[in-house]
Amino acid sequence: MSKRISLLGSTGSIGRQTLDVMDACGMEVAAITANSSVDALEEQARRYGPELAVLMDEKAADDLKVRLADTSVKVLAGMDGLLEAAALPSADTVLTAVVGMVGLRPTMAAIREGKRIALANKETLVCGGELVMEEAHDFGAEILPVDSEHSALFQSLQGNRDRGEVKRLILTCSGGPFFGKTTEELQHVTREDALHNPNWSMGAKITVDSASLMNKGLEVIEAMHLYHMPAEKVSIVVHRESIIHSLVEYCDNAMIAQLGSADMRLPIQYALTWPRRVPGPAKELDLWNCGPLTFAHPDLDTFRCLKLALDAARTGGTAGAILNGANEAAVAQFLAGKIRFLEIADKVQRAMETVPVIQNPSLTQVLEADAAAREAAR
Ligand code: NAD
Ligand code: MG
Numbered sequence: 001m002s003k004r005i006s007l008l009g010s011t012g013s014i015g016r017q018t019l020d021v022m023d024a025c026g027m028e029v030a031a032i033t034a035n036s037s038v039d040a041l042e043e044q045a046r047r048y049g050p051e052l053a054v055l056m057d058e059k060a061a062d063d064l065k066v067r068l069a070d071t072s073v074k075v076l077a078g079m080d081g082l083l084e085a086a087a088l089p090s091a092d093t094v095l096t097a098v099v100g101m102v103g104l105r106p107t108m109a110a111i112r113e114g115k116r117i118a119l120a121n122k123e124t125l126v127c128g129g130e131l132v133m134e135e136a137h138d139f140g141a142e143i144l145p146v147d148s149e150h151s152a153l154f155q156s157l158q159g160n161r162d163r164g165e166v167k168r169l170i171l172t173c174s175g176g177p178f179f180g181k182t183t184e185e186l187q188h189v190t191r192e193d194a195l196h197n198p199n200w201s202m203g204a205k206i207t208v209d210s211a212s213l214m215n216k217g218l219e220v221i222e223a224m225h226l227y228h229m230p231a232e233k234v235s236i237v238v239h240r241e242s243i244i245h246s247l248v249e250y251c252d253n254a255m256i257a258q259l260g261s262a263d264m265r266l267p268i269q270y271a272l273t274w275p276r277r278v279p280g281p282a283k284e285l286d287l288w289n290c291g292p293l294t295f296a297h298p299d300l301d302t303f304r305c306l307k308l309a310l311d312a313a314r315t316g317g318t319a320g321a322i323l324n325g326a327n328e329a330a331v332a333q334f335l336a337g338k339i340r341f342l343e344i345a346d347k348v349q350r351a352m353e354t355v356p357v358i359q360n361p362s363l364t365q366v367l368e369a370d371a372a373a374r375e376a377a378r
Contacts, residue, residue: 001272001273001274001276002027002092002093002116002118002272002273003027003028003092003093004027004028004029004030004090004091004092004093005018005022005027005028005029005030005091005092005093005094005095005118005272006030006031006052006085006086006088006091006093006094006095006110006115007019007022007029007031007032007033007095007097008031008033008082008085008086008094008095008096008097008098008103008106008121009033009034009096009097009098009099009103009120009121010032010033010034010041010044010097011032011034011035011037011040011041011044012034012097012098012099012203013201013202013203013264014095014097014120014146014203014264014268015032015034015097017264017265017268018095018097018268018272019044019048020265020281021265021268021269021272021280021281022272024269024279024280024281025269025272025273025278025280027272029044029048029049029050030050030051030052030088030090030091031050031051031052031053031054031085031088031091032044032045032048032050032052032053032054032085033053033054033055033056033081033082033085033098034054034055034056035055035056035057035098036055036056036057036060037055037060038055038060038063038064038067041053041055041064042064042067042068045064045068045071045073046068046071049071049072049073050073051073051074051088051090052073052074052075052076052081052084052085052088053068053073053074053075053076054075054076054077054081054082054084054085055075055077055081056077056078056079056081056082056102057077058077058078060077061075061076061077061078061081062077079102079105082098082102082105082106083105083106083109085106086106086107086109086110086113086115087109087110087112087113089113091115092115092116093115093116093117093118093272094106094107094110094115094116094117094118095118095120095146095268095271095272096110096117096118096119096120096121096124097120097121097146098121099121099123099203099205099206100121100123100205100328101123101124101126101127101128101321101324101325101328101370103121103123103124104123104124104127104128104132104363104366104367105363107119107121107124107132108128108131108132108135108363110141111132111135111136111139111141111143112135112139113139113141114139114140114141115141116141116142116144117136117141117142117143117144118144118146118268118271118272119143119144119145119146119147119271120146120147120268122147122218122219122222123218123324123328125221125222125225125226126218126221126222126320126321126323126324127320127321127324127325127366127369127370128321128363128366129221129222129224129225129320130225130360130361131361131362131363131366132225133225133226133228143226144270144271144272144274145222145226145267145271146264146267146268146271147219147222147267148245148246148262148264148266148267149171149172149219149223149245149246150219150222150223150226150246150267151245151258151266151267151270151271152172152244152245152246152247152257152258152267153169153171153223153226153227153246153247153248154226154270154274155258155270156246156247156248156256156257156258157227157248158275160248160250160256165250165251165252166227166229166233166248166249166250166251167233167249167250167251167253168229168233168234168235168248168249169223169227169229169233169234169235169246169247169248169249170234170235170236170237170246170247170248170249170255171216171219171220171223171234171235171236171237171246172236172237172238172239172242172244172245172246172247173213173216173236173237173238173239173298174197174198174199174200174210174238174239174240174242175213175238175240175296175298176197176198176210176211176212176213176215177193177194177196177197177198177210177211178193178194178211178303179238179240181302182302183301183302183342186302186341186342187340187342189211189341190341191334191335191337193211194207194208194211194212194334194341195207195208195211197210197211199241199242199262200242200262200264204335205328205331205332205335208331208334208335208344209305209327209331211341212303212305212306212341212344212345213298213303213305213306214305214306214308214309214327214344214348216236216298216306216309217305217306217308217309217310217312217313217323218309218324218327220234220236220309220310220313221309221312221313221320224313231310231313231314232314234313236298236306237295237296237297237298238295238296238297238298239293239294239295239296240294241290241291241293241294242262243259243260243261243262243285243290243293244257244258244259244293245257245258245259245260245267246258259285259287260282260285261282261283261284261285263282263283265280265281265282266280266282269281269282304342304345304349305327305344305345305348308323308345308348308349308352309323311352312352315357316359317357317358317359317360317361318355318357318358318359318361318365318366318369319352319357321361321366321369321370321373322351322352322355322357322369322370322372322373323348323351323352323373324370324373325351325369325370325371325372325373325374325377326347326348326350326351326352326373326374326376326377327344327348327377328374329347329373329374329377329378330343330344330347330348330377331344333347333377347376347377348377350376350377351372351373351376351377354376355369355372355373355376357369
């Protein structure tokens with residue numbers, strides 16, 4: 001069970017919900033980090049009194065340092081600061097809730113210190129999954145999933161892991177706000193339409209990924225790395241109600257699933273308290289009033305991002321980094337109002353067609369593939 005946590009991305013949706021869980025479970029905050037939100041990070045620093053507060057943005061960090069001059073909180077900036085937060089000796093656990101592959105190097109740094117990694121930052125595994133899992137094995141670092149589907153799989157695998165009895169993993173998918181729409185209808189959707197998710201309230205980037213179903217594709221690759229499964233043993237079922245959070249099918253055809261309300265605080269908490277369970281702030285599931293549960297196939301022709309991600313999953317090597325880098329760049333352009341929704345898939349496809357894939361890449365080669373993919377998507 002975690003006691004003292006470095007929380008990377010503490011001002012975001014996952015970061016704030018993690019602080020809720022930590023409050024409820026009496027866990028200590030060792031470090032907090034954010035991109036540039038000075039006000040939010042100052043407030044958290046005053047409330048939790050961490051050893052270290054880090055802002056990626058240098059100017060914002062200078063500002064924070066002045067503001068926190070009356071406290072004992074150390075303030076750092078940039079990637080060096082993020083790496084220091086990840087490797088902080090007084091923390092037993094690092095919860096990575098930054099958005100994007102910027103989380104890869106801090107995660108590796110935490111692994112090398114043998115910390116428990118509570119991983120929300122899925123882009124890290126999509127880009128550098130092989131490296132991350134290998135290093136975690138070599139340094140004896142536990143990687144515990146925060147993503148709700150992967151937590152559901154983890155919970156459904158308890159007692160049965162690594163016995164070769166799993167037939168396949170089945171990820172549930174809410175379908176997002178554009179479920180049932182045709183390509184023609186998707187021509188005209190706006191940023192606001194994409195930012196409206198029916199079941200989950202999340203950061204902007206993952207909300208757009210949930211609308212394009214790229215999120216589910218990233219999650220397939222995340223699951224392959226976490227549970228050492230080939231692409232053909234990971235399936236997706238559209239389940240609009242978000243009550244079953246994923247399932248494991250075993251060789252005897254038994255399926256084991258985890259159910260719960262759509263509340264990220266449950267998977268966050270399980271990553272921190274595993275192998276124990278304790279009472280926490282997540283909402284109860286009212287089975288008697290949740291209505292019927294439905295299941296369907298995803299529409300790969302309309303949601304091309306998912307199709308592209310499944311191609312990258314089968315290809316392996318740097319294909320994940322290329323897919324992810326192009327998608328991060330394209331989603332940023334979409335959020336800035338510079339491209340239309342369907343152009344996200346166009347850009348990802350172009351990057352996948354033009355950037356060569358390398359198998360068994362080094363960290364440098366992963367970072368280079370990411371940079372080349374972003375360039376191709378521009
Ligand atoms: P968010 O946008 O709400 O928060 C992101 C956090 O990272 C903020 O604290 C922000 O300041 C920080 N950050 C942003 N850009 C940064 C950069 N370049 N360098 C350093 N820090 C930066 O995002 P979120 O919804 O909390 O998601 C965080 C991660 O968790 C993502 O990888 C996402 O895919 C994953 N995740 C989120 C949810 C969810 O329900 N929100 C569910 C599953 C997985
Ligand atoms: Mg998820």
